[in-house]
Amino acid sequence: MGLTITPIMPAEDYLKRRPVDVGLVGIDERCYRCSKAHRAIAGVVVAEAEARACLGLGDDLFLDFDSVAGALRDTLDPAWLKERKVGPLKVRRSRQRPEGYLSNGCVWCDIILGSFPLSEAVREIEPERLPEHVFAHIPLPLDALLQAASPWLGQGGCGPDCDCGANDGTENEPELSW
Numbered sequence: 815m816g817l818t819i820t821p822i823m824p825a826e827d828y829l830k831r832r833p834v835d836v837g838l839v840g841i842d843e844r845c846y847r848c849s850k851a852h853r854a855i856a857g858v859v860v861a862e863a864e865a866r867a868c869l870g871l872g873d874d875l876f877l878d879f880d881s882v883a884g885a886l887r888d889t890l891d892p893a894w895l896k897e898r899k900v901g902p903l904k905v906r907r908s909r910q911r912p913e914g915y916l917s918n919g920c921v922w923c924d925i926i927l928g929s930f931p932l933s934e935a936v937r938e939i940e941p942e943r944l945p946e947h948v949f950a951h952i953p954l955p956l957d958a959l960l961q962a963a964s965p966w967l968g969q970g971g972c973g974p975d976c977d978c979g980a981n982d983g984t985e986n987e988p989e990l991s992w
């Protein structure tokens with residue numbers, strides 16, 4: 815406390831890049847190849863009410879792994895992940911997606927833990943119980959979350975009910991014109 819941060823970028827950009835507390839949702843399993851216990855990141859829950867409003871999430875506070883994979887890869891240190899039994903987030907190939915994609919892998923043998931089975935595992939959890947599967951909290955920049963939420967927000971801005979100031983009102987004008 816007592817430290818004043820002077821934004822050197824335009825205020826809107828500063829607001830968009832502010833860190834938002836998210837919970838990492840983990841799926842704990844035994845590896846289908848090496849049978850050791852490991853954990854995969856299935857996505858994040860956004861706990862902060864202000865950010866949830868900004869993202870248009872309401873009570874549906876889950877963003878799946880694929881939509882935040884890039885931001886998680888850029889933020890999380892592989893050694894930190896390893897301590898939590900999570901393998902490095904990197905591009906791996908699968909039979910279904912031979913071109914490869916940013917994925918979870920077994921911390922012990924590095925076999926791909928595909929996004930589809932992970933999303934199936936999440937679907938079996940009741941939404942209100944997702945926070946019980948959070949194994950760590952980390953800050954992610956709001957703009958990464960805005961991108962993750964872009965399928966329902968349009969590109970680049972925050973939700974129409976949000977007055978946080980991160981929305982510059984240009985990129986998704988069609989939805990927001992009044």
Ligand SMILES: [Zn+2]
Pocket residue numbers: 845846847848849850920921922923924925
């Ligand atoms: Zn394994």
Ligand SMILES: [Zn+2]
Pocket residue numbers: 867868869972973976977978979980981
């Ligand atoms: Zn907002």
